[in-house]
Amino acid sequence: MANWLGITAVAMGIALAPPALAVNLAGVEIAPLIRAEGETRIWPLLGSALVHRSFIPFYGLALHGPPDALTQGELSQGLIPVQITLVWYANELPKAQVEEHFRKLFEQISDAETLKRVAPRLDKFIALLPAAKRGEQIVIHYTPDGGAKVQVENGQTGHFAGIEFNRALLGLWLGPAADPLVRESLTKPVASSPAE
16 A cells, blocks of 8 residues: 555656656657666656767767755765766767777866776776767666666676766766866756757
8 A cells, every 4th residue: 555655646746747858869869757777766857968079069968867866965976876878979989089088088077096096997987988979879877876887879788886986977977077067957957958
């Protein structure tokens, strides 16, 4: 009976919430609601952002999480489960350039000591990344207890434990040193679908 009441309360909460909008990133429709792996609650789309390179869309990001995730505190601290979906806008980008982008991004948001401590996991993460093609995705599912599971379009997956590495990973787009426009766009409710 209690379980039925809980399910009914969740369903009513979803029904009474303002309608979530799907977001289109490089021709890929990002669902307004998902059931993330291992989660019992449905997660809404919390925000989306475009990352630009030389003023041209480079990739899009979508952030899903628990309905109360944005009120619980700073998401980059690794205390709240989230899912980040990255969709490439770049038509084609060699693996070496993808690796260079992420290595530089980690270097921009982390201090030298942190980079030294997370180096083995960072190398493993970067090795997992394939060449980029428009519309291909990288999905990062993070939970405080399990760490980050990274799944790339070609079917490869990697698991990354350790709070320090995961704070750096989340911090790429959500942390205090991240691009403020990207961080703010990911953490504000989705108002409309970005242009393709």
